Amino acid sequence: xxKLIALIxxxxxxxxxxxxxxxxxxxIKVKYNEKGLDFYKEISDPEVRKQNIDQNExxxxxxxxxxxxxxxxxxxxxxxxxxxxxxxxxIKKSAPYMYFxxxxxxxxxxxxxxxxxxxxxxYIVYDKINNLDWKLSNETKNILGYKVQKATAYFNxxxxxxxxxxxxxxxxxxxxxxxxxxxxxxxxxxxEDEMGKYFGVYKANSIKEKPKFxxxxxxxxxxxxxxxxxxxxxxxxxxxxxxxxQGIEKxx
Numbered sequence: 473x474x475k476l477i478a479l480i481x482x483x484x485x486x487x488x489x490x491x492x493x494x495x496x497x498x499x500i501k502v503k504y505n506e507k508g509l510d511f512y513k514e515i516s517d518p519e520v521r522k523q524n525i526d527q528n529e530x531x532x533x534x535x536x537x538x539x540x541x542x543x544x545x546x547x548x549x550x551x552x553x554x555x556x557x558x559x560x561x562x563i564k565k566s567a568p569y570m571y572f573x574x575x576x577x578x579x580x581x582x583x584x585x586x587x588x589x590x591x592x593x594x595y596i597v598y599d600k601i602n603n604l605d606w607k608l609s610n611e612t613k614n615i616l617g618y619k620v621q622k623a624t625a626y627f628n629x630x631x632x633x634x635x636x637x638x639x640x641x642x643x644x645x646x647x648x649x650x651x652x653x654x655x656x657x658x659x660x661x662x663x664e665d666e667m668g669k670y671f672g673v674y675k676a677n678s679i680k681e682k683p684k685f686x687x688x689x690x691x692x693x694x695x696x697x698x699x700x701x702x703x704x705x706x707x708x709x710x711x712x713x714x715x716x717x718q719g720i721e722k723x724x
Contacts, residue, residue: 490541491539491540491541491682491683492539492541492640492655492679492680492682493537493539493679493680493682493685494538494539494655494657494676494678495535495537495538495676495677495679496535496537496646496674496677497533497534497673497674497677498533498534498536498566498567498570498646498672498673498675499531499532499534499567499672500531500565500566500567500568500670500672500673501530501671502528502529502668502669502670503668503671504525504529504667504668505666505667505668507666507667507668508667508668509525511667512524512525527563528565531563531564531565532552532563532564534550534564534567534570535677536548536550536570536646537550538645538646539685539687540577543580544576544577544578544579544687545576545577545579545644545687546574546576546577547571547574547575547577548573548574548688549572549573549574567661567673568647568670568672569647569661570674573586574586574587574688576687577601577644577648579643579644582600583598583600583601584598584600584601585598585689585690586598586690587690587693588701590701590705590708591708594692594693594694595693595695595696595701596692596693596694597690597696597697597701598695598696598697599697599698600648601644601648601649602627602648602650603650604632604649604652605625606625606634606652606653607623607624608622608623608652609623609624613635615676616657616678616679618639618657618679619637619639620635620637620657620658621635621636621637621638622634623652629663629664630661630663631661631662631663632649632660632661633660633661633662634651634652634656634658634659635656635657635658635659636653636655636656636657637655637657638653641653641654642655646674647674657675657676657679658674658675659672660673
């Protein structure tokens, strides 16, 4: 009986330590209304204007790897190659709540960490993992061989529609929000403003188990919040604009 109990504990510990690796394609799509299209009217060349609208309405997708266990996770941006020519995509637009580079998630502390470099000065930027009031549906379908269930939530006038695997339990997903209770393989975030409608799309392309993984945790630089980092960038932008304006005045 003692051997059986020890075996059960061993299996349970192995399950808890299990890692999953999921690759996602993410994109932010826009459907401009009349006011949104008016924004581009100052571009006189019709072909250039159309290119600008197309690039913003349907920018290149970005790929990310989401590696997690019960306690931690990393979201890692993957290199993107365009047209198979080895040419790196020039314009990068991320889906809502996605960050370039690598993000670390800590389930116990309910926070994310990112390493950021501002003109050579390093910072550890933290943000909280937000709660969502998910409403579960009886609707199901199949994604990558897994039976997934639909869930819907609302946050700041944004609509979240997720398809998740109930059997793969996790509160984490590839953005800083709590999942519906299982691994999310498909997510859409939609919202609208005076310029048009926006759709954040996150689709899993592959999923596999990993025997081990060492999480990447930011360690260099002063710790500050994402709001504090935004203020640093705003102050730097203001100083640069002031300097440019002074240069123009001197020239005159």
